[in-house]
Amino acid sequence: SGKNPVESVSVEFEAKSARDGAWYDVAAFLSHRLFESGDPEVRVRFSGFGAEEDEWINVRKCVRQRSLPCEATECVAVLPGDLILCFQEGKDQALYYDAHVLDAQRRRHDVGGCRCRFLVRYDHDSSEEIVPLRKVCRRPETDYRLQILHAARAAATN
Ligand SMILES: [Zn+2]
Incomplete structure (x- = not known):
């Protein structure tokens, strides 16, 4: 649609970064895949961060509703x-x-x-x-x- 994906999701979720183990607000979910284990993973853009900080994150363990x-x-x-x-x-x-x-x-x-x-x-x-x-x-x-x-x-x- 040409819409900026960063603007298409309101901040309702938080995700745990593998870099430091801390939780950050999610600005957007960019894409998803099934990892070898069968667990779904999403590519996350963190709120307040740029594309260079995007991460693949395990949906089941490391994404949840915002605290x-x-x-x-x-x-x-x-x-x-x-x-x-x-x-x-x-x-x-x-x-x-x-x-x-x-x-x-x-x-x-x-x-x-x-x-x-x-x-x-x-x-x-x-x-x-x-x-x-x-x-x-x-x-x-x-x-x-x-x-x-x-x-x-x-x-x-x-
Ligand atoms: Zn009190």
């Missing part, structure tokens, strides 16, 4: 045991990696929003860190928890 940044009221949906996408700031780079929540320290919110702290362990290097909510992206599968909470609040005010 969601948390608003201040959504900290209640982040629970110990959860897989999250967590912003790890290293000496040279700051990237989004898979991590698991080990513990959630709930604190009273103030004008600045959520003051809760989360003890997380990164999957790729097993390092542990205490992070604020702004570094946590939750998986879309946790949406049902917020729906339950909203329903319960609505019921309580009736």
